[in-house]
Amino acid sequence: MLEVQGLQKRFGGVTAVADGALTLREGELLSIIGPNGAGKTTLFNLISGLEPPDAGSVRFQGQDITGAVPEALAALGIARTFQHGRVFGNLSVLDNVLVGAHTRLRAVKPALPLLGPLLEMALAALRPPAVRAEEAALRRDAEQILARFGDRLLPRLHQPAFSLSYANRRRVEIARALALRPKLLLLDEPTAGMNQTETAEMQEVVADLKRSGLTILLIEHKLEMVMRLSDRVLVMDNGRRIAEGLPQQVRNNPAVIEAYLGHRHAGAEPVS
Amino acid sequence: MSAWFDYTVNGFVIGNIYALLAVGLALIYGVANLVNFAHGSVYVVGAYIGWAAITHLGTPLPLTLLCVVVVCALVGVAIERIGLRALQGSSRIAPLLATIGIGLVLDQVVQLVWSPDPRAVPMQVPEWRIAIGGGTIGALDLLIAGIGCSSAAVLYGFLRFTKLGWAVRATAQDSDAAQQMGVDINRVNMAVFAIASVLSGISGLLVGMYYNQINPAMSFEATLKGIVALIIGGLGNVPGAIAGSLILGLTESYGIALFGTSYRNLFAFVLLVAMLLWRPNGLFAPRRAAAPEPMVGTFIARSLPVKLPRWVVPVVLLAAALLPLLNQPYLLQIGANSLMYAMLALSLTLVAGTVGQVSLGHAALLAIGGYASGLLALDAGWPVALAIPAAGLITAGLGTALVWPAFRLTGHYVSIATLGIGEIVSLVILNWTGLTRGAIGLGGIPPLELFGVDLGSVQGTYWLCLVVLVLLALLQLRLLSSHLGRTWRAIRDDSVAARSHGVGEDRYKALAFGYGGFAAGISGAITAHVYSYINHETFGASLSVLALTMVILGGMGNVLGAVLGATLLIALPEAFRALAEYRILIYGVVLLLLIRFRPQGLMGTV
Ligand SMILES: Nc1ncnc2c1ncn2[C@@H]1O[C@H](COP(=O)(O)OP(=O)(O)O)[C@@H](O)[C@H]1O
Ligand SMILES: [Mg+2]
Numbered sequence: 001m002l003e004v005q006g007l008q009k010r011f012g013g014v015t016a017v018a019d020g021a022l023t024l025r026e027g028e029l030l031s032i033i034g035p036n037g038a039g040k041t042t043l044f045n046l047i048s049g050l051e052p053p054d055a056g057s058v059r060f061q062g063q064d065i066t067g068a069v070p071e072a073l074a075a076l077g078i079a080r081t082f083q084h085g086r087v088f089g090n091l092s093v094l095d096n097v098l099v100g101a102h103t104r105l106r107a108v109k110p111a112l113p114l115l116g117p118l119l120e121m122a123l124a125a126l127r128p129p130a131v132r133a134e135e136a137a138l139r140r141d142a143e144q145i146l147a148r149f150g151d152r153l154l155p156r157l158h159q160p161a162f163s164l165s166y167a168n169r170r171r172v173e174i175a176r177a178l179a180l181r182p183k184l185l186l187l188d189e190p191t192a193g194m195n196q197t198e199t200a201e202m203q204e205v206v207a208d209l210k211r212s213g214l215t216i217l218l219i220e221h222k223l224e225m226v227m228r229l230s231d232r233v234l235v236m237d238n239g240r241r242i243a244e245g246l247p248q249q250v251r252n253n254p255a256v257i258e259a260y261l262g263h264r265h266a267g268a269e270p271v272s
Numbered sequence: 273m274s275a276w277f278d279y280t281v282n283g284f285v286i287g288n289i290y291a292l293l294a295v296g297l298a299l300i301y302g303v304a305n306l307v308n309f310a311h312g313s314v315y316v317v318g319a320y321i322g323w324a325a326i327t328h329l330g331t332p333l334p335l336t337l338l339c340v341v342v343v344c345a346l347v348g349v350a351i352e353r354i355g356l357r358a359l360q361g362s363s364r365i366a367p368l369l370a371t372i373g374i375g376l377v378l379d380q381v382v383q384l385v386w387s388p389d390p391r392a393v394p395m396q397v398p399e400w401r402i403a404i405g406g407g408t409i410g411a412l413d414l415l416i417a418g419i420g421c422s423s424a425a426v427l428y429g430f431l432r433f434t435k436l437g438w439a440v441r442a443t444a445q446d447s448d449a450a451q452q453m454g455v456d457i458n459r460v461n462m463a464v465f466a467i468a469s470v471l472s473g474i475s476g477l478l479v480g481m482y483y484n485q486i487n488p489a490m491s492f493e494a495t496l497k498g499i500v501a502l503i504i505g506g507l508g509n510v511p512g513a514i515a516g517s518l519i520l521g522l523t524e525s526y527g528i529a530l531f532g533t534s535y536r537n538l539f540a541f542v543l544l545v546a547m548l549l550w551r552p553n554g555l556f557a558p559r560r561a562a563a564p565e566p567m568v569g570t571f572i573a574r575s576l577p578v579k580l581p582r583w584v585v586p587v588v589l590l591a592a593a594l595l596p597l598l599n600q601p602y603l604l605q606i607g608a609n610s611l612m613y614a615m616l617a618l619s620l621t622l623v624a625g626t627v628g629q630v631s632l633g634h635a636a637l638l639a640i641g642g643y644a645s646g647l648l649a650l651d652a653g654w655p656v657a658l659a660i661p662a663a664g665l666i667t668a669g670l671g672t673a674l675v676w677p678a679f680r681l682t683g684h685y686v687s688i689a690t691l692g693i694g695e696i697v698s699l700v701i702l703n704w705t706g707l708t709r710g711a712i713g714l715g716g717i718p719p720l721e722l723f724g725v726d727l728g729s730v731q732g733t734y735w736l737c738l739v740v741l742v743l744l745a746l747l748q749l750r751l752l753s754s755h756l757g758r759t760w761r762a763i764r765d766d767s768v769a770a771r772s773h774g775v776g777e778d779r780y781k782a783l784a785f786g787y788g789g790f791a792a793g794i795s796g797a798i799t800a801h802v803y804s805y806i807n808h809e810t811f812g813a814s815l816s817v818l819a820l821t822m823v824i825l826g827g828m829g830n831v832l833g834a835v836l837g838a839t840l841l842i843a844l845p846e847a848f849r850a851l852a853e854y855r856i857l858i859y860g861v862v863l864l865l866l867i868r869f870r871p872q873g874l875m876g877t878v
């Protein structure tokens with residue numbers, strides 16, 4: 001489904017990704033682990049079109065998407081969350097999720113060149129029944145997605161996102177990504193900053209998504225969660241893949257242990 | 273041949289003057305990440321202090337310079353200490369907006385102290401000129417070049433060899449790191465503002481001598497020219513600013529030689545916009561260098577909109593509708609004025625508040641609307657009732673097309689670009705004589721009428737404006753409650769996240785500017801028919817700033833707030849007629865207080 005080859009990205013003198021390569025089959029969950037600064041987030045940015053790669057290629061469902069703009073990739077069904085959380089702070093929880101469903105707007109967005117935007121504005125003002133029905137359907141869907149998080153978010157449907165707790169903002173971000181009905185979901189450290197209960201909940205949500213057949217690329221520091229969820233694990237260090245395989249194989253790979261112990265940092269606990 | 277020599281000397285001298293401005297802007301940008309819009313106002317202060325010292329105290333040149341240096345240094349310190357320091361924790365564009373307010377206040381103080389009339393600065397250098405190869409160089413040219421070069425040398429020495437200079441450079445490189453190394457950022461900022469203000473003030477004095485005339489209105493142009501030079505050289509790049517200034521001075525001088533004086537500023541602003549689009553990091557930065565700082569341009573305080581009881585709006589609306597029955601023409605006049613401004617504020621609150629594109633050139637949309645409607649009525653013989661909506665549509669299209677290239681810019685760059693585009697519109701109106709009648713302006717614009725019903729009376733105007741405003745406000749509220757509202761606000765809050773969810777930024781910015789252009793165009797068109805005469809200065813940049821103040825006062829993005837802000841700022845100064853003289857001063861102070869104490873405005877941001 002996703003095929004990444006030879007991706008490279010430099011920032012000034014720093015090579016963030018030296019040789020990004022991975023393949024992902026439909027329905028699979030691949031975790032990317034590695035010390036801070038290994039280039040994981042940058043790899044996500046390259047795949048999701050936030051930054052153009054200096055070299056290499058990305059193919060999605062057989063189509064070359066190297067260097068495509070993020071809005072085009074969203075239209076193809078690639079959704080992502082951000083490591084440091086990027087909810088729309090002034091929008092309500094519901095509106096955040098509805099923006100996530102933007103690519104699914106049909107009735108209000110006639111696919112015509114030039115006239116399309118004008119019609120969109122007119123339809124937004126007039127709201128014929130088809131437009132209202134579409135909006136109502138998206139809204140119901142958004143509430144269903146939010147229900148995945150129990151009663152964490154549902155009671156706060158109309159609160160602005162800036163008033164939410166940190167963990168809730170992360171949940172909103174995942175809900176927003178799901179509203180796109182993605183074929184491929186990229187999750188960048190979804191449990192960062194969460195306590196144990198919250199982490200366990202999040203793990204359950206991700207496991208649920210996996211069971212529903214969604215293809216997922218996961219960056220995660222909490223190895224226990226990685227071991228439980230992943231079909232395969234890819235280990236990065238210094239912008240390169242240093243190991244890849246089944247969770248158990250990776251866990252005992254000396255190069256991996258070396259990479260983790262070699263960098264002392266807070267985020268990832270060494271493999272135990 | 274000799275003429276070219278003179279144009280070169282002239283360009284070089286003007287370039288030196290710009291350099292004194294731009295170096296200060298670059299230093300301030302370097303340490304505070306801020307484009308200082310009050311810079312030209314300090315320049316005017318410098319010019320007037322110099323003038324006052326010479327005329328009242330009879331000071332010789334060195335003493336005149338000393339007076340300017342001392343006063344401007346104090347002004348700079350005051351700007352930093354009183355105006356900006358408290359804003360360090362607020363949104364990135366807050367200090368920029370604050371410098372606009374500070375500029376307004378300084379300009380008004382100068383006007384109140386020395387009157388708005390131009391003054392002649394006595395020449396303090398001998399009148400001789402040396403002939404060189406067919407052209408001539410005067411003593412003043414040499415003085416300006418001398419001051420320019422010695423200022424550069426002193427500045428270099430300061431930055432290179434003093435402890436404070438080292439701290440300035442460290443802060444410019446990485447203020448967090450500098451702070452950790454024990455640099456007192458506040459002291460650095462203060463020193464930089466003092467130095468920049470001194471250079472700016474000297475520049476003002478020299479300009480006064482060079483053109484033998486000063487007036488308070490010079491400040492805006494000085495700020496703009498400094499910014500153009502700064503952008504050419506690259507934000508925060510001090511040597512770049514000097515080079516940029518010389519390039520700008522020479523371009524202008526040769527431009528005047530080739531095309532005439534009225535094109536001079538057009539060159540500067542076209543250069544500005546072109547630089548922003550193609551080389552936003554300046555001529556001297558590598559093309560693909562990362563943008564200097566992720567400057568988030570929104571001025572959105574986290575707040576919930578104020579909820580009014582349900583009856584308030586209908587009751588106020590009813591009262592407004594019944595106002596003409598009081599039979600008070602003066603009151604109605606003010607009412608009609610407020611309503612026209614409210615349309616402008618609606619438009620700007622959408623663009624600057626809802627979509628977060630803090631436009632500083634919004635008045636240009638009024639100008640386009642006013643000229644479009646006036647010309648349709650005058651030259652094409654259209655009935656007014658058709659000309660006004662047509663003008664709205666023309667402004668929507670033209671306005672969107674003009675800012676389209678700036679859609680990819682963010683933050684401060686949007687503000688600077690829209691300012692430049694606004695100035696270009698006004699200069700094109702001035703120079704496109706065939707269409708716009710140029711400097712003469714557009715006179716005899718027919719009064720308001722609706723299919724034969726004369727609305728030229730105060731009552732008629734008021735009614736029409738009220739109806740149009742209510743319709744526009746309802747339409748805007750309707751759009752805000754649709755998917756467009758959340759999409760616009762998503763772009764404002766985080767355009768990267770919005771794009772990652774499939775929101776095409778350009779499309780929605782264009783729709784916002786289209787609607788904004790429509791509302792502003794209608795406002796401009798009605799204004800034109802009410803005034804019956806407009807020219808290229810009727811809708812100047814000060815109007816853009818006033819509109820922004822209204823919008824911030826009401827609460828960014830808040831429709832009711834925009835109407836309230838416009839009404840308060842137009843009606844209140846009228847209510848206190850004794851304050852008429854201080855009107856703009858009040859606007860400046862209101863803007864400053866809002867930014868500092870109530871960034872969410874009266875009604876809250878949406
Ligand atoms: N926009 C950027 N500009 C400069 N350097 C960057 C940028 N983004 C990432 N880097 C650098 O690239 C390297 C990889 O970063 P990142 O991809 O965030 O690592 P990870 O997500 O694995 O912790 C780091 O050294 C980081 O400093
Ligand atoms: Mg990361």
